[in-house]
Amino acid sequence: MYxxxxxxxYHEQRLQQMMExxxxxxxxxxxxxxxxxxxxxxxSDFNSNTLSDKELTCVNRCTLxxxxxxxxxxxxxxxxxxxxxxxxxxxxx
Amino acid sequence: MFGGILGGGSQxxxxxxxxxxxxxxxxPQMDPNAQLAAAEQExxxxxxxxxxxxxxxxxxxxxxxxxxxxxxxxxxxxxxxCVSKYFQVNREVSEKLAKLSQTN
Numbered sequence: 772m773y774x775x776x777x778x779x780x781y782h783e784q785r786l787q788q789m790m791e792x793x794x795x796x797x798x799x800x801x802x803x804x805x806x807x808x809x810x811x812x813x814x815s816d817f818n819s820n821t822l823s824d825k826e827l828t829c830v831n832r833c834t835l836x837x838x839x840x841x842x843x844x845x846x847x848x849x850x851x852x853x854x855x856x857x858x859x860x861x862x863x864x
Numbered sequence: 865m866f867g868g869i870l871g872g873g874s875q876x877x878x879x880x881x882x883x884x885x886x887x888x889x890x891x892p893q894m895d896p897n898a899q900l901a902a903a904e905q906e907x908x909x910x911x912x913x914x915x916x917x918x919x920x921x922x923x924x925x926x927x928x929x930x931x932x933x934x935x936x937x938x939x940x941x942x943x944x945x946c947v948s949k950y951f952q953v954n955r956e957v958s959e960k961l962a963k964l965s966q967t968n
Contacts, residue, residue, distance in 0.1 A: 786903055793904070804915075829930055835934075836929075837922065839934065840918070
């Protein structure tokens with residue numbers, strides 16, 4: 772029991788909630804950045820008000836490619852971070 | 865994705881923050897509100913770093929946009945190296961900053 776009267780599981784719940792909220796916010800931000808990026812990279816012809824086939828293909832590829840990029844970065848990030856923590860542990864920090 | 869990082873048990877010492885990404889959570893005696901704040905801050909740092917990596921490696925590695933929906937071999941290799949070098953720069957900068965703050 773902590774000083775504020777709440778048990779450990781309550782605090783674990785709060786931590787969990789915080790993380791979930793942050794992950795949701797992070798996802799929303801990633802999504803809007805992706806839309807901006809694909810628009811920026813794929814759309815430059817305003818002679819029409821609908822996306823051409825070329826633009827649609829581009830947007831499709833852009834979305835998939837960037838998702839794969841993020842996935843790969845995530846994998847390398849986790850590896851590098853594990854290495855970093857290992858180094859810190861070795862240094863006795 | 866980053867749950868494992870916050871779960872790490874190593875302590876952070878020395879100059880605040882820059883060198884370590886994995887520490888700060890292994891302190892059972894810590895006030896739970898402070899612990900929550902620390903976890904929140906660490907998560908913020910991690911997501912910020914990830915967003916920056918995403919943007920930087922996209923700019924530096926995805927040159928040919930968009931010939932295909934898969935990452936090419938060149939782009940994949942570039943991405944791996946991009947992340948690796950970013951972390952190296954992170955280490956270099958934090959070491960230099962630590963040295964500078966010691967000599968002052």
